[in-house]
Amino acid sequence: MSNDISLSKAPAGAAAAEPAGETLLEVSGLTKYFPVMGGFPFKRQVGSVQAVDGIDLAVRAGESFGLVGESGCGKSTTGRLITRLMEPTAGTISYRGQDISHADRKALAPIRSEIQMIFQDPYSSLNPRQTVGTIIGGPMEINGINPPGGREKRVRELLETVGLNPEHYNRFPHEFSGGQRQRIGVARALALEPKLIVADEPVSALDVSIQAQVVNLLQQVQRELGIAFLFIAHDLAIVRHFSQRVAVMYLGKIVEVGDRDSIYQRPRHPYTHALLSAVPEVELEGEERERERIRLAGDVPSPINPPSGCRFRTRCWKAQDKCAAEEPPLIHLGGPDEGHLTACHFPEEPTIAARGEDIVLDPALAAIEDVAERPE
Amino acid sequence: MTTLTKPVEDAAPAASGAFLSVRDLYVRFSTEDGIVKAVDGLSFDLERGKTLGIVGESGSGKSVTNLTVLGLHNPRTTEVAGEIVLDGQELTGASNRTLEKLRGDKMAMIFQDSLTALSPYYTVGRQIAEPYVKHRGVSKREGRARAIEMLEKVGIPQPKLRVDDYPHQFSGGMRQRAMIAMALVCNPDLLIADEPTTALDVTVQAQILDLLKDLQQEFGSAIILITHDLGVVSNIADDLLVMYAGKAVERGSVRQLINEPQHPYTWGLLGSMPRLMSDVTEQLTPIPGAPPSLLAPPPGCSFHTRCGFTDLVGGGRCSAERPVLPEGRGSACHLTDEQKRSVFIETIQPRLG
Amino acid sequence: MLRFLVRRTLGAVVILLFISAFTFFLFFAIPHDPALLSCGKNCTPDNLKIIHHNLGLDHPVPVQYYNFMVRIFTGYHYSAGNCPAPCFGYSFANSELVWPTLMDRLPTTLSLAAGGMAVFLLIGLATGMLAAWKRGTMVDKVFSSASLVLSSMQIYFIGPLALALLVYNNQILDQPKYVPITDNPVAWFNGLLLPWCVLSIIFTANYTRMARSTMIEQLQEEHVRTAVAKGMSGRYVFFRYAWRGSLIPIVTILGIDLGSLLGGAMITEWTFQLAGLGRLALDSVLHADLPMLMGVMLFSATMIVLFNIIVDAAYAFIDPRVRLS
Structure with missing residues (x-):
């Protein structure tokens, strides 16, 4: 496998079609509730999992938009809604001005080829009974695309694009390692020359050294083919590395969104502060600066009965009565980045430097550290 | 158990003062495809109350090593050779009875996935109390009281009520806390934590790591923390051991390993992961290729197939001769110390930004 | 609940x-x-x-x-x-009331099925667990291969053979017959011993294999490994942790097998000339005896359905995760 990936053989055109900066995908008020069944004596809907609850976001042509959050925040559901693998409960998804939120199969067909998805698990997302050629060529066949020189030639080109040997055309997925399989997944997504790729945790199932290979490949694809990415991940450092703009989600809501540097250097939402301070970081020599230390208590609450008002208030150190009564709007709170929006009534200072005193909400940690600090 | 021939070069006397000492450990599984050399001549020491981080990717042998320390490997399919000495007691040839007495009492383990690692059929309290009742010979009631005390210590709210809950009634973070309580219930001298936070969310991971660190102060246990994430160990461990393909390739203190890494694989690991502080315009520098099969590991240095610096050594030495990992600070690589230093400073460090 | x-x-x-x-x-x-x-x-x-x-x-x-x-x-x-209710009418064939006939035949079938189940559960599960405990040893191999052979022993083949060998030729066992347990428990037991063994032979073999495989599967569960890592003894882990987890698949199969057990009882009754519900069902089909057929069908269907409810309720006792949802 060559590590020097050349994209020159991939047909250009996708890159030039869209002037950079134009909005490709616009989502507003996107909502997905999953019914919870129960009751007696006949089962009926007794509640709902509010997986995604009214989010707005826009992805511009050629940019990489990162969606970050912890389990149950709805980031993966959002990805599936946008690719229309799921039907939204409410809200609109428009792709290049066309509303596709409830479009049927027929109306979606031309758009399906422009929005592609890369999945997390490279083992279960490839059909083990199909050859690599069939897997990558499949989307072209379904969409009746006949590239010049034939589909097989195009598949071989794609294999080369993603750094695999074109001679592996007739091999089966099990003959490849995890990282190579994810490359096959990328080649499949590229087969239809998409304009937007939704990548749902594309590297989290891979070993560290392999992760970097795939991240670099995706980055190359994004830059050189001008494909926009919706990059969904829980790893804050990878999202930062890959995305120009980032949205932070918590319990089905976007709590903060903005340019990469603005979010990572000047976060305003307490949750973003907590999230950033929790990342275990390797600090190289000369970098050992003081980061703030925030340790929340407990886990993320259930999305079945999310807290009223601001959903983060149950774990927030700044919460007041207002937070329970009133849901904070996602607005610009000042600062140089106009697109930096925060949903918080009592935002934090825009810095990630250490505070005078650590915020430790975890009762066990607080108890032990209290004892340790008390003078003997 | 079969005795395997030990290579002479790795046989070094156990360092004095070590509380756990592993010497020339070999672990081999027989599978349908052949013999897997899961751990291939590993030696390390751990002092009382210290934390050793073992870093490696899947298949590096880091988990197998620690299952072997506790004797949790399958004796039917596994061959173990070498020495594991815990507080003066040899464990590799020890009887099951001896090991049973040590497990849960003197040495305990925390597993990665708390949902599958706790029994769904018994209450959390019972599972925490069990080793205490067994090893301390106390009544079930005293065991339960101890379980409540431990739950409180690890930060479970309302421990008197939650002690009777089943694991599935706990959230992921609470389950991992319960597992820590279970491991620490008998004040073990050695605690092995196998990817204890990998399955958890970032904010919960931070709570659990801090908790482990704080509890270590209180209980004084030595900890072996196994992880694939350098970030996780760099904040909690004293010393690090980097493993690749069943062998230890580099050893040193956390600061030494992060600031002056010597082994090309360690350089690769550092270059593979983006950090919150790294320069986003700088591309990641992945390690090319994939880890080797442990059925037929490459001859010489196992990393030579993926290493970009074999030319500096020259003479085909990397593919012919197995490099030795010296005692103490050092790396198993044929590059000279001077080469290691200059390559790191000139080529690797600038990319880490 | x-x-x-x-x-x-x-x-x-x-x-x-x-x-x-x-x-x-x-x-x-x-x-x-x-x-x-x-x-x-x-x-x-x-x-x-x-x-x-x-x-x-x-x-x-x-x-x-x-x-x-x-x-x-x-x-x-x-x-x-x-x-009187429950009234299934009169038999077309012999003009007897259906319900009293059913009640007359029930104890035979019930004794046969319950006894057979006791035999295959006791022997099947015990040998299966022993094979799992001694996995890979001679004991395991003997049990496993024996269960493979026995699982092909159909009742209509092994029944007459056993009858000829053990009763007619060598008089080791009594001639199979049904004596109510209330009349003479010893005679009840002796009379049904051979039918029980014949009926349960395939089930025993199957439960041996199933108990062995589920136990081995459970022993590889992570929570079982955790119990070992806590210092619990091998026996404790085997019976408290692995065995508890094996109960769910075993009880599930038991619920499914009740139908085949009744079917097996039917053939066993016919083989040993016992007057139970099975023979009644067979006769009513042959005589186009609608009321009797309906009576037998509804009665046995009710038993199977009830047993399955019991099995599902048993899940809740075995597995706390079921209890709460």
Whole structure:
């Protein structure tokens, strides 16, 4: 496998079609509730999992938009809604001005080829009974695309694009390692020359050294083919590395969104502060600066009965009565980045430097550290 | 158990003062495809109350090593050779009875996935109390009281009520806390934590790591923390051991390993992961290729197939001769110390930004 | 738990209604007139008409079904006598009331099935667990291969063979017969010993293999490894952790197997000439005896459905995760 990936053989055109900066995908008020069944004596809907609850976001042509959050925040559901693998409960998804939120199969067909998805698990997302050629060529066949020189030639080109040997055309997925399989997944997504790729945790199932290979490949694809990415991940450092703009989600809501540097250097939402301070970081020599230390208590609450008002208030150190009564709007709170929006009534200072005193909400940690600090 | 021939070069006397000492450990599984050399001549020491981080990717042998320390490997399919000495007691040839007495009492383990690692059929309290009742010979009631005390210590709210809950009634973070309580219930001298936070969310991971660190102060246990994430160990461990393909390739203190890494694989690991502080315009520098099969590991240095610096050594030495990992600070690589230093400073460090 | 039972009972009623209707209408789909049997050799169309009327066969089939179902609960005064609820009518073949006949035959089948189940559970699970405990040893290999051979021993083959060898030729065992347990428990046991063994032989073999494989699977579970890592002894881990987890698949299969157990009991009754429900079912089919057939069908279906509710309720006792959802 060559590590020097050349994209020159991939047909250009996708890159030039869209002037950079134009909005490709616009989502507003996107909502997905999953019914919870129960009751007696006949089962009926007794509640709902509010997986995604009214989010707005826009992805511009050629940019990489990162969606970050912890389990149950709805980031993966959002990805599936946008690719229309799921039907939204409410809200609109428009792709290049066309509303596709409830479009049927027929109306979606031309758009399906422009929005592609890369999945997390490279083992279960490839059909083990199909050859690599069939897997990558499949989307072209379904969409009746006949590239010049034939589909097989195009598949071989794609294999080369993603750094695999074109001679592996007739091999089966099990003959490849995890990282190579994810490359096959990328080649499949590229087969239809998409304009937007939704990548749902594309590297989290891979070993560290392999992760970097795939991240670099995706980055190359994004830059050189001008494909926009919706990059969904829980790893804050990878999202930062890959995305120009980032949205932070918590319990089905976007709590903060903005340019990469603005979010990572000047976060305003307490949750973003907590999230950033929790990342275990390797600090190289000369970098050992003081980061703030925030340790929340407990886990993320259930999305079945999310807290009223601001959903983060149950774990927030700044919460007041207002937070329970009133849901904070996602607005610009000042600062140089106009697109930096925060949903918080009592935002934090825009810095990630250490505070005078650590915020430790975890009762066990607080108890032990209290004892340790008390003078003997 | 079969005795395997030990290579002479790795046989070094156990360092004095070590509380756990592993010497020339070999672990081999027989599978349908052949013999897997899961751990291939590993030696390390751990002092009382210290934390050793073992870093490696899947298949590096880091988990197998620690299952072997506790004797949790399958004796039917596994061959173990070498020495594991815990507080003066040899464990590799020890009887099951001896090991049973040590497990849960003197040495305990925390597993990665708390949902599958706790029994769904018994209450959390019972599972925490069990080793205490067994090893301390106390009544079930005293065991339960101890379980409540431990739950409180690890930060479970309302421990008197939650002690009777089943694991599935706990959230992921609470389950991992319960597992820590279970491991620490008998004040073990050695605690092995196998990817204890990998399955958890970032904010919960931070709570659990801090908790482990704080509890270590209180209980004084030595900890072996196994992880694939350098970030996780760099904040909690004293010393690090980097493993690749069943062998230890580099050893040193956390600061030494992060600031002056010597082994090309360690350089690769550092270059593979983006950090919150790294320069986003700088591309990641992945390690090319994939880890080797442990059925037929490459001859010489196992990393030579993926290493970009074999030319500096020259003479085909990397593919012919197995490099030795010296005692103490050092790396198993044929590059000279001077080469290691200059390559790191000139080529690797600038990319880490 | 109560909610669960109520919901399942409602479901069971629906299933039983469906089974009764299916059996009833299927019966009339067969081109065979049950009246011919009672009509004798000199059957005239007029005689046949009278018999049709007497048996209630002159009504349309849905009306007959409706009457039949209603009478189960209300009872009915036939010209031949009173039929109290639960009334399944009179047998077409021998004019006996169906329900008392069922109750007369029930103890035999119940003794046979329950005894057979006890045998295969005791022996099957014990050998299976032993094989898992001694996995890979000679004991395991002997048990595993023996169970493979025994699982192909059909009742109609091994039954007569055992009868010839153990009873007629060597007189080791008593001639199989049914003596009520209340009359003489020893005779009850001796009389049914051979039928139990024959009936349970395939089940024993299957449960040995199943117990072995589920135990081995459970022993590889992570929570079992955690128990070992806590210092729990091998025996404790085996019985408290692995065995507990094996119960769910075993109980599930047991619920499914009850139907085949009743089927097996039927063949066993026929093989050993025991007068149980199985023989009754067989005879009623051969004689186109609709009331008797419906009685046997509904009765055994009810037993199976009830047993399955018990099995599902047992899940809740075994697995706390089921208890709460």
